[in-house]
Amino acid sequence: MPGPDEATMMRWLRDIFYDVFLNLTNNAAVRSAALRSGTELRAHMNVVIAKRKNETPSGTPPDDVLGRLLGLEGEANPWLDDDTVRRNLSGLIVGAVETTSKLVTLALQELLRRPAVLQAARAAALEGDIEKVRRYAYEAGRFNPQTPMVFRFCPAEKELAAGTARARRIPAGTTMVLGTLSAMFDPEGFVSPGEFRIDREVEYLHFGFGMHRCFGYLINGVQIPELVAAFLRLPGLRRVPGRAGCVKYEGPFPEGMLVEFD
Ligand code: HEM
Structure with missing residues (x-):
């Protein structure tokens, strides 16, 4: 999952990790940074996933985790x-x-x-x-x-x-x-x-x-x-x-x- 650039990706991941795993006092600033970064990461990942699907319409996705997960989508796994x-x-x-x-x-x-x-x-x-x-x-x-x-x-x-x-x-x-x-x-x-x-x-x-x-x-x-x-x-x-x-x-x-x- 490539980021837009390394610094942005690192920021998103750190903000989210902090809130999900270590925000033991429910600090509001930590929470709001995570919500902001989560929104941005979601939008970014949606674009990467959509792009990957358009790139491989014939159904031979690249052999990486994203490609393999997308390759599992379909009738056999309706939940995916x-x-x-x-x-x-x-x-x-x-x-x-x-x-x-x-x-x-x-x-x-x-x-x-x-x-x-x-x-x-x-x-x-x-x-x-x-x-x-x-x-x-x-x-x-x-x-x-x-x-x-x-x-x-x-x-x-x-x-x-x-x-x-x-x-x-x-x-x-x-x-x-x-x-x-x-x-x-x-x-x-x-x-x-x-x-x-x-x-x-x-x-x-x-x-x-x-x-x-x-x-x-x-x-x-x-x-x-x-x-x-x-x-x-x-x-x-x-x-x-x-x-x-x-x-x-x-x-x-x-x-x-x-x-x-x-
Ligand atoms: C490729 C690297 C890693 C991935 C993809 C990964 C992913 C995950 C995921 C998805 C969980 C949740 C599992 C669950 O709740 O069922 C987890 C739990 C955990 N991971 Fe990792 N992790 C990685 C590296 C590390 C490293 C380097 C540490 C260092 C100590 C670590 C420590 C933990 C701990 C302590 C838990 C919680 C276990 C628990 O609650 O009982 N992880 N990890």
Whole structure:
């Protein structure tokens, strides 16, 4: 889904992400920016989708996600219309960008704090061992998480962990905050939680767990380490001293982190 230009697309996605996922106090300015950006993104996507359909009247759409979704429209899937395609794709692009940039930034920041770990991760990147880099990135993310918690609304009364000593009754209408950060330091799941280890076989909770686990879960296992590896391969990678080398934020979003290399 190309944008009109990168800056506009980034603005739209950030505004919408902020309101949908992080506007915990229902801040009115955050809400109105998201509504404005949502209206603009919708109009833009409608044009892109219409253009794509006109470009391929003979029914051989380009082999990308948009093309494949449009290719599924028709009698076999009467529920799938252009609006469904647009809503589906906009969910994917909104979910993909800020999360990826934040996880990569925070994982790198953590690796840069640990010189010996950084060297080992760099060796893995230089060897092209992307699975190993993924282990470094996900473990670094445990200490500096993109997702320290997830929220749930419980519409009907429910008992969690029924029949165990941890059983908890959740009354209807409860908003719950689930600490994925603290769960990733629970020694029952993460042995020696204070140690930086890349040999953990237990599943990290960076992407949630269960029914609503991140749709990008498998993509992340490739794109996150590839992005981190691109930095690690830079010779002598280090943070810029002082405040300049800290992560700069716009609200909850990293806007930049200055690093140096030789
Ligand atoms: C290509 C990249 C990505 C795409 C397309 C994507 C898309 C999505 C979508 C559609 C959902 C909603 C799933 C549902 O409610 O059923 C989701 C959930 C989530 N994603 Fe991603 N995402 C991406 C990358 C990431 C990254 C890099 C992170 C970093 C931590 C992340 C963290 C999460 C979390 C925490 C949830 C919520 C899980 C929950 O509520 O239990 N996502 N993602």
